[in-house]
Amino acid sequence: MVNSFLELSNVQWSSVVKLLPESLPKRNPRGRPTVCLRSALNGVLWVLTNDSPWAHLPARYPVYQTCHRYFLGWYQKGVLLPVLVELFGNEGAELHRLVEARMRPARWEDPYSASVAAAAVRGARRYLNLARGAILGLGRQGPSVAP
Template identity: 50%
Template sequence: MTPHRDITDEEWQRVMLLLPELRPRSELRGRPLASTRSVLNGVLWVMYSGATWSAMPRRYPSYQTCHRRFKTWHDEGVLKVVMAELFGEEGVALCDTIEARMRKHASRAEKAARRQEEARDLPRNSPFAPAAPAVTPVQTFNFRSVYRHTA
């Protein structure tokens, strides 16, 4: 692939309809929405350079904004379509490379299931097996039967 450069007007015209447009805020609080084109340029810069999001040059919107939209576009499958439109098979290959580099975050339920599965696979006498509870479950105790107060 060629070194990174911002997309041209002609390229922007080809892909602008593929990117979902964000609705403007109804409240007048917070930052104004960043331009979708400048966000796409920032995302492409990170993809081409392989640098971290926080290392993005200042000419692009904040790295948090670019990363958030990157995740949305990636999850919806829009990014791969845009890359195919702009760069063909090389763009799709770059998307696949980025996808392989992305961390996969497991949900709490997935983590708990993985821990239970790993605990089942360990032998009982293994030092890494989960320890049996040291305290037995508390039994209910009726204090009234022991302490009878007489007046």
């Protein structure tokens, strides 16, 4: 797959940095060392827009485990949706909906729910390609079907 992701511009970064809770100063300096939030967010956006596995994250970003940890934290805290909407508008909200469809829940109440969710995840891949094309301004993705 061709990497068509563009890094965040200074204007985009300044509009979303205030939404990230990690941008606030730490009270206690102990714990994990901090990483550049901008590069971590760029890594998360690279994975979401390219529909690639986390392990395929290019070396210019922090290690994939770090980017994935930030992604999960932002997703669970509800920060990811405002960031995507701020950056991409309605297409960002659609991308967030597709991300939600692909997330694995902690546990299923019954097997029927699991099979319905699995079908939704399989179907979400097709719509993710269309949303990714709209976000990147590429138009329709994939080969065209001859009549």
